[in-house]
Amino acid sequence: MKVYFKPVSAINVLIGALCVSILLILVITVEQQRIGQSEAIRVYVNSFFVFWNFKSIGLTTPVFPGGYLVMAFFIVVFLARLFTSTSFTVSGIGKALVNIGLIVLLGSYLYTNISKTETQALLKPGERLNYGDDVHAFEVALVTDSENENERVFAIPQRMLERSQTIRHDDLPFSIRVDDFVLNSIIRERDESLPQNTRLADQDKGDSVYSTRIKNSKLGYKNNTPSVYVILFNKEESIGTWLLHEAWEPQRFEYKNKQYSLHLRARRIYYPFEVRFESFEASPGSTLLTTSLIGDNIQESNSKETVNGSNHFGYHIFLEDNLDENQASKVFVKRIPGKTIPLYAVALISVGLILILGSSQVNRKASPPAL
């Protein structure tokens, strides 16, 4: 078994991987200036490869390993080192603990990163909400009435918008094609300066304007105002092209005697509880927010509690300090599974290092062991 792990566990491999990660971290930091923190993390950390678009030949190709790939490789390297260099000496146990700690640290980062949700909502005192806007993703929502007079929502996630896909659903009398999704855009009036080959909409607000791409916001993903063109069609006819912009209200239309509305908005994430902005007090930090669990019968089952930055039902709720009682406050609701695991991992690494250093001090003649 050790034979298979030997090549991966070599020190040269570890040093090579460390050098690659230094380069990647440098790029992530510098790119935060150009595209903002959230986008830099999305492009360089939450990906297996960093892609480069060679515009002259129209080719997009991976040019560098992404954060996930580097972290996965490190996990393999540390596993290999764990198998190949563990021995039942004080130093050996120390090395094993360091390797386990590093594996847990990287693993917990990957786990947390994949399963976390971050939402924000605007609330005034007295208001309540059981959903929030995802701060990292947008969606197109097609809303229509259902038979039991409730609204029915068909949501098209951002990854489908980015890939310009065509969506069909059995309950919809038409197909939807999404095209030209732009993360940050401004809307311009159609005039003589209209660039050639610009996509145009022919319905509602979009029939006199067009969308232009601008630089992504540095102040967070949520501060971008995306736009997308939505084309509705069925087998027989084209129904029309809509331009959707995040800053606009939903655009309504009628098709076969049924009302629909189209809206580009932040992805909605529903909580298993509701957040109620109970009261406002003048001093910052003392605002009373309450969370209440909503059960199957829409019964409030939890007592009122002041929450700010504390853990409730596995969610972390933060309130942006606001001194104006008439102004809406931002409530951030985050679900961060495994958030305390890194602390245990750091503790394991520290114990491991102490054992290694302690044993090398006791036996100074022996050459110091590698980490």
Add this chain to the structure above:
Amino acid sequence: MKRSIPSILGLIALIAYVLVQFASQKQMSDLDYAGFGTIPVERKNKILTIDSVARHALLEIHGTESIEGPEGRVSAVEWFMEIASGNIESPKRPIFRIINRDILALIRYNKPSTEADEPLLNRALALIPWSSINHSFASYEDLDSYSDKIFSHARTALRYSPQQRNEFENEIIKIARNINTFRSLSNTFSTVDGPSLKEAIDHLEQIATSGIEAVSRRQSGTPYDSKVYKEISDMGFAFQSMEQHAYFNVRTTSEGNIHWLSLGALLKRSITSGTIPREAVFYAELIDDYHNQELSAFNQRLEAEISEIETNQPADYYRSKIELFRNLLTPISGAIFGYALALLPAFITWLRPNRGYRRAAIAVTLGAYTLHSFNLLSVVYLMGVNSLVTNSFDSQFISWIAITISLGLIFKFRSSIAIAATVLVGLTILVFGRLDLIASYGRLISRDNEMLVVHILSNISIASGFVVGSLGGLFIFISLFSNRLIEEKTKQITQMIYFGLCLTTVTTAAALISHCIAEELRTGFFFNWTPVQSSLLMALLWYVIVINCKICNLTKGLGIMSLSTLSSVFAVWTWLGIRMLEIPEVDYGLPSAGLKFVLAFATGHVLLSGMGLLTRNTSSSNP
């Protein structure tokens, strides 16, 4: 005795420099400016001396703590007295620093000299984006006629967050604030566009009784003297305006308790009570004495006030004395001179071992280090421990930590290279810090108490990175010219660098973990790729690489030094580089144009490191 001569000469030079500086700071005037400077006042809930308040105001407006006038050097407190007394020359002094060319165009300002007339040194300095040579200076008179335009642009710019503003908008806000500062200073001891304080008080004394009676009669609906009523009402408005514009509050005692109020507020109260407060009379007469150049009356009045403070509030009195002493001593410029002075014997003794010069280098370094430590201790005493990690003092603090670590290495390894590295690293950080301070003048960034430990650990990590990098870099640089050093010193220096590297790794790991914990408390995420976290992680990974190279014998001696040289690059990136990226979270106002200097610094170190790796006995030298 012969060996001690260089040490004695070095120390004498350092002491002489400090004394000359001290003497030049002390005003050579018959007026007791120093005494006036010690009077405690309150600004933004902080008790400071008038000297410090005037220095901060001048630093904000001009970028320095004194100005050059036709009569020679003018200290901050002299300049303040000039403004406070309503001297007609004060608005004509070109003190407002303007960097942006669009603002110069807005006020139609013509720079007195053309670029071609600039001496070569100035043209070289102009390449540094935050160098003072790139600034023009306008007077209050120049700006006042365009103040409507300036304030209109500033109001528009203030609608946007700092990150959304362009350079012109950020600069116009600064100029508008500086104009307000100037106006506030001039209205602290005098009414706004009205009579002098002495005239106002004299008039108030004359009409106080009849005025109060007129007011009470009007309130009760009985006939009153409308002329007197109008006069007292006008005075009330004038004092209210003074209260709103005052730059600082003065100390006043009532029933044995100390209160801090503006002169306007004090005088406004006297309209209802009918008695003029003692403090208002004191300042009015003092300014009047100054205005009429009655020197002995000015000094006697001041002496009486100071002795009153000494008797009733001895703690405030001694605090003010220490503050003034620190302001006059300017210990940090003494420390910079000392470190620069110590470089000479340090290099001599390294190139040609000589115990006398070695002692001299250590003695002068210790002298400069004492001044440096005194400055930081006084900062902690006067402004609290949090001020150590504000952008004005963190360079001094990082430099101090670096020198402390280097001094530890000197005494542990008894190496002359450590002395050279000590003074070089201390000097470089301090000089960079001065530029940093100038670039972000007036923008003291206060931090929470919870973050204090985190910032201190980061500063220790940055400082130790500089020490290790400068040790490696210096050795490689000298080794390029001398084989003897490689043969004789490699083992000792490698040991020293390895020791420093281990220390740097531990402090960087501690700084990173504490940053992660703070981030977890703030946002819920342990590692959020903030610029500080990322830069510390990069540095930590590099140190782990170098330590593994040493442990696994991948490289030895000069190779380890070459790799360690890059520690300085990671330190400068963590300290200055990320602040120049204009990322909102770490934007302290440093210009992004400075990034090319960080890049040049990094390139120089990579080249040096490469040269070290290519030197013949990279792997053959035996540590």
